[in-house]
Amino acid sequence: ARVACRTATALGAAGVLALSFPLHPPGRPEKSRAPELLGAGVPTLVVQGGNDPFGHPDEFPEGPWEMVEVPHADHGFAVPKRSGTTEERTLETITGAVVRWTAALG
Template structure:
């Protein structure tokens, strides 16, 4: 448990034996660290030298149902950052959906080594004119976006050109779930996600 300006946050660690960096991941506005993509990364990456830290925002720890305003989410993330950097390793700031936005908005300020944006909510469903591309483009550090091919918050083809890499999980929705009759299985979808992140992390100096 970590005290922040927004209340108590919680960090769950998945340590690597010989870690070379920490990947900190925040959750979205509609769920917690039980999300399938966060759990898949926590299970896969420690074997490849990456300590994973899953961060629960104070509103989730307090049992609330609705996420607070972005500035409050950012305050919670800033509050846990000193603990995330305590192992003395470079920290990749990341998260899914709202957590990805937080990571992008605070990366330069906090000195993040890079940003991992899972299911970045480029716009509200059906509202492409309400673009949040500036947050992504303003991260200021190496950035990887992993996006479902059927994500209503922004399909891969909708993303602007910019200084970030983008990997598509075919047929995946905002939670990387794939249809039961899709050519790709759920297990394979998560393998694509974890494999892409593993390969990208290996390129970070």
């Protein structure tokens, strides 16, 4: 996702799909990588786990991107059994967001 953001405009990309954008190293929010995300220069969708140690959705600054939170998911989109959700529901959230976003790109 970081490389895609850095190269999107130079490569003529229609958009950037950032699955689990690493906003910062785990436990190091002061080392923000938000400038890379802000610099994408094209429509961007960030699909982020609600419990991602590389950045929870609420840690992201306001930006020109669209954010979709995957409830209870970690950086690899795994969800704990105790969350009450299923892997299927998690995949539906991810794929639904991606399909909707890519269709809107045209």
